[in-house]
Amino acid sequence: MPISPDEDLEIIKEKSLKEIAAFTGNNETRVKIEPVAFGLNSLNIVCIADESKGGTDPLEEKIRNIPGVNSVDVIDVRRAMG
Secondary structure, X not given: OEOOOOOOHHHHHXXXXXXXXXXXXXXXXXEEEEXXXXXXXXXXXXXXXXXXXXXXXXXXXXXXXXXXXXXXXXXXXXXOOO
16 A cells, blocks of 8 residues: 555556565566555555475565555465365
C-alpha cells in the first residue's frame, strides 16, 4: 500500500520488482493495481521464489523501505509440488 493516493505506483512497482528479482533470482511476477477507496490503489504482486530462500520477511522489509510505501502484507504463500 502506498502512503497516499498521490504516490506514483509505477515508480513503486519498478523498485519493488527489482527487489523481488534480486530476492527470487527470476522475473516471474504478475502485477495488478486494485482500487481500495477514496482514490487509493494497492499494488498486488505475485512472485515465485524457491523454498530455499526461507521466509518472506527480508523481502518484505526491503519493499517496506521503498519511499512512498506505507505497508507490505503477504496474503498467500503456497508450496509447489511437482
